[in-house]
Amino acid sequence: MKINKKFWLSIVLALVLYGVVQILLTTGTLNDVYKSMFLLICVNVMLAVSLNLINGITGQFSIGHAGFMSVGAYVSAILTLDYDVPFILTIIIGGLVAAVCGVLIGMPTLRLNGDYLAIATLGFGEIIRIIMLNTEYVGGASGLSGIPAKTTWTIMFFFTLITVVLINNFIRSTHGRACIAIRENEIAAEAMGINTTLYKIIAFTIGALFAGMAGGLSAHTFYVITPGSFNFLKSFEILVMVVLGGLGSTAGSIVGAVFVTLLYTYLRDFPEWRMIIYSIVLILMMIFRPGGLLGSTKFSLKKFGKKEAKANGGISDSSAS
């Protein structure tokens, strides 16, 4: 991404959004329910944008994102509870440990492709959950509780903003183009001299890094983490955000994350019907709008500025297979 007027415009827009919510929170117009909803939206945006880098941009079908999230959550929670490490540092260390897990998982499994990779990542996510479940040090099945709620709207927002800016920048760099090439045709990309394994691992690692940070932030928002909250349903939920928003589009991932979070929050009043409505929405969306809400729209404000032709060509949906 070029650091141009449009970039700064979008940053300013984001800061305005931050400011408005911050004012509403300090004046008490928004109660705690809304506050936690906003924090949850940010966590989900981080998760969705980072999964989109793996699934949407690099075309590697991973459904173990909750595993990375849980690593980050547990590491940062333990650093806070047992070692009294400064809060921001715990989030970053949590993210880094998750990134190391991303490398370790990425190296052997990325030789697989398509559905097999999906199954392997699903398996890894479940293995991480079971390890947490059986480790007494991290609380076993009952998990860790009493984590201080240190995540404020300011910290959460800036972590989210940094995630979106960095990942979006990566996508538009030379390395990001290499990842897109892998998605479009792995064999052709390799023939063009792209080190496909390296780029797949890079994408996996960056995705895991930000998922780990999101996990740390959410652990310090909601007091309690249990292995059960990072099961494969959570991974699916993140995948659903990415796909509903539009695979391969950062803006789409953000919209998907907001949409799913809002749907979940507002359906909370009808607990029996919540999952049923959610699943029907899911099925109907896939049948009638399989490309997602935004299709392959890129994260840019071009549409609000000059009317230009569609930049860079769209991302074809067929890449998802």
Added chain:
Amino acid sequence: MEYFIQQLINGISVGSIYALIALGYTMVYGIIKLINFAHGDVFMVGSFIGLFSAKYLASAGLPPVLVLIISLIFSMTVSALLGITIERLAYKPLRKSTRIAALITAIGVSFLLEYTGVLVLGPQAQGFPDIMAKKQYQLFGTSIQVESNQVMILITTIILMIILQYIVRYTKTGKAMRAVSFDMEAARLMGINVDRTISATFAIGSALAAAAGVIFGMTYNSVDPLMGVMPGLKAFVAAVLGGIGSIPGALVGGLLLGTVETEISSLGYSSWRDGVAFAVLILILIFKPSGLFGKNVREKV
């Protein structure tokens, strides 16, 4: 040694359940390349239908063997219809779209079945009636024990396998299924009704899952609307282990997984059981991605 054999027998009876579910996964994957995540929930529905029909028939005063056979067949029929309905409503409109869209739909259908179950039946577990009185048999004067239930499971599984083999090998539908899974377009050109063949695949797979559901209920005496999730995933692991798309593979994978799990539990690591299942999955994927019985398909440029 006797202890080992005892665990092997227990493992085989758990494995039979996995194998029956895995067959549905493997057949559907083989034919339309879709990981049908809703399959585990068809297993759950089958189990509940078995429960209700067994309760009804038992209160009508039928002999136990008849209760078992009728409720098994009834549950299999209803689940086969359910499988066809799911395929028609949710998967057929997506035949031409991306694999990820179909996968998300499968997850959606899975949630729909699970939470409709919670809404209708309540989230708590229900007791499954004892259709047949449980008896213990000693084997050849050793201390190895075989339960009547385990014998029943094995007999049911073997009968169903024979029927399945017959259908796939000798009937027209079976031939059509093999042809479609080999090359859908060529099969269509040869005049095979692809849609009907896919429906038949779903029907057979769902019926087998329902049979597994009834057996599961009889073994563990407890069923609940979310019970399909873990066995569903494990059966999928079994299908991949044996080589997805291969029918004998699903059988061997299921039995192998069941045995490994029981051995792990018997060594005192039962809380690691699920983890070991997935570790086996990843090892097999890394070293032999096509599974034990899978064909190695080379990638075309």
